[in-house]
Amino acid sequence: MPAGDAINASRAFSREMEAVIAHTRATPRGTPALETKRGQYAGETPQLRTLLWRRSREGGLVCSAIVPPGMGASATRAFSCAGDVGGRRALLACSAVALGLLGHRLACAWATRRRLSLLSGAYSKRAVLITGCDTGLGFSLALRAHDLGLWVFATCLRGEGAGARRLREMSPRMQVLQMDVTDGQSVFAARDSVVRQLKRNNLELGALVNNAAVMVFGEFEWQTERLIKFQTDVNLLGTFRVTKAFCPELRKSKGRIITVSSHCAQATLPGLAVYGATKAGIEAWSDGLRMELQKYGINVITVLPGSFSQRSNIGGQQGEFAAEMRAAMNQEQKDFYGEYFERYQKYLAAVFSGRASTLEALQDPHLYRAFEEALLSQNPRAKYEAPATFRYNLYHFLFKWSPTTKVHDWLVEKFVQLPKWKVK
Ligand SMILES: NC(=O)c1ccc[n+]([C@@H]2O[C@H](COP(=O)([O-])OP(=O)(O)OC[C@H]3O[C@@H](n4cnc5c(N)ncnc54)[C@H](OP(=O)(O)O)[C@@H]3O)[C@@H](O)[C@H]2O)c1
Numbered sequence: 372m373p374a375g376d377a378i379n380a381s382r383a384f385s386r387e388m389e390a391v392i393a394h395t396r397a398t399p400r401g402t403p404a405l406e407t408k409r410g411q412y413a414g415e416t417p418q419l420r421t422l423l424w425r426r427s428r429e430g431g432l433v434c435s436a437i438v439p440p441g442m443g444a445s446a447t448r449a450f451s452c453a454g455d456v457g458g459r460r461a462l463l464a465c466s467a468v469a470l471g472l473l474g475h476r477l478a479c480a481w482a483t484r485r486r487l488s489l490l491s492g493a494y495s496k497r498a499v500l501i502t503g504c505d506t507g508l509g510f511s512l513a514l515r516a517h518d519l520g521l522w523v524f525a526t527c528l529r530g531e532g533a534g535a536r537r538l539r540e541m542s543p544r545m546q547v548l549q550m551d552v553t554d555g556q557s558v559f560a561a562r563d564s565v566v567r568q569l570k571r572n573n574l575e576l577g578a579l580v581n582n583a584a585v586m587v588f589g590e591f592e593w594q595t596e597r598l599i600k601f602q603t604d605v606n607l608l609g610t611f612r613v614t615k616a617f618c619p620e621l622r623k624s625k626g627r628i629i630t631v632s633s634h635c636a637q638a639t640l641p642g643l644a645v646y647g648a649t650k651a652g653i654e655a656w657s658d659g660l661r662m663e664l665q666k667y668g669i670n671v672i673t674v675l676p677g678s679f680s681q682r683s684n685i686g687g688q689q690g691e692f693a694a695e696m697r698a699a700m701n702q703e704q705k706d707f708y709g710e711y712f713e714r715y716q717k718y719l720a721a722v723f724s725g726r727a728s729t730l731e732a733l734q735d736p737h738l739y740r741a742f743e744e745a746l747l748s749q750n751p752r753a754k755y756e757a758p759a760t761f762r763y764n765l766y767h768f769l770f771k772w773s774p775t776t777k778v779h780d781w782l783v784e785k786f787v788q789l790p791k792w793k794v795k
Pocket of ligand 1: 508529
């Protein structure tokens with residue numbers, strides 16, 4: 372090719388490339404071909420070919436540059452620059468998002484570490500006492516509090532039971548004590564032991580967690596007086612008894628009282644009228660106590676832990692309770708309820724028979740987070756609620772906003788799905 376033609380070709384090439392670059396910059400990815408003038412000039416390099424092929428594979432612009440002889444390499448560079456503008460922007464955006472996410476994770480991890488290090492600093496000399504640590508939530512919370520570096524007084528109904536033995540294996544920071552919350556003597560004995568250990572280890576009682584509770588499933592008329600007293604004594608009076616016993620220590624430390632409540636306190640379910648009444652009582656008591664004790668620097672908190680009855684021992688004695696209810700029925704009640712009562716209890720037996728081992732710590736980060744907040748926040752709220760399942764949340768939302776009692780009761784029936792009463 373004569374020199375003048377080569378120069379013209381080179382100029383033409385430059386203009387074409389500028390057009391390609393401008394178009395590539397202006398056109399979003401995924402837009403089909405710009406133009407194809409391949410082969411007008413020789414000199415297309417293997418790199419340029421690869422680049423064009425890659426672009427078309429990626430669904431980006433498919434375009435061929437016009438490459439004069441001897442200018443393949445610079446054309447490839449120019450095209451690479453132009454073609455990569457969109458890619459580079461996407462890469463930059465992706466990097467920014469990735470960096471943002473990484474930064475967020477690091478910030479969260481740092482905040483958690485800081486919270487926990489504050490905790491280990493401020494709380495290294497503060498202990499937590501939890502009731503009902505034999506199984507379920509109490510057992511899990513004892514392990515969690517221990518993992519957080521706290522001193523834990525884990526009180527168990529059965530001081531030599533499997534749960535107590537497992538907890539004792541942890542470390543000297545996990546102190547296991549026998550305590551029956553219905554028995555004043557047992558509560559005071561545990562209290563004296565705790566006070567001695569606090570002194571010996573130069574500790575103070577940072578928090579009392581009232582967790583122990585029992586639940587008897589069955590319609591109110593079926594429940595014997597003993598079963599009604601049993602639930603009231605453990606859930607309500609037991610909580611009062613333990614709290615009263617530890618109030619002096621909590622006043623000294625300006626500690627906090629955390630009581631485990633239940634959704635049944637807000638929306639009582641059929642079959643759980645007595646249990647619901649005890650939990651509603653706990654909420655009312657906590658509200659009053661909060662206002663009484665805040666002037667002494669004690670925070671009073673309730674926690675709604677969600678639902679995990681398949682992973683705790685709360686339904687573990689239902690068979691025995693059913694036998695007691697059945698045995699206490701008179702002939703008229705047996706005739707009236709007979710088949711329905713048996714169907715009802717059979718249904719509950721099936722529900723609770725699928726329980727997981729109660730000696731496995733619950734795996735629910737949201738639940739632990741609610742407790743950690745209640746336990747560690749410098750300015751804790753009066754109420755914490757661990758998120759429950761979608762179904763649970765939806766129904767409880769609908770219960771709250773039901774336009775009429777009829778709608779409310781119909782929704783509750785749909786929610787609990789208990790066996791239906793059949794009129795003979
Ligand atoms: N499970 C749920 O879905 C759910 C939902 C909302 C709220 N809650 C609340 O969460 C808390 C823990 O319940 P959970 O489900 O983990 O049940 P759980 O496994 O039965 O735990 C309750 C613990 O309290 C103990 N306890 C019973 N009577 C006692 C007494 N007289 N003195 C001291 N301890 C006694 C139990 O010992 P034994 O095992 O020997 O009986 C058991 O270890 C309760 O306050 C409950 O109301 C549970």
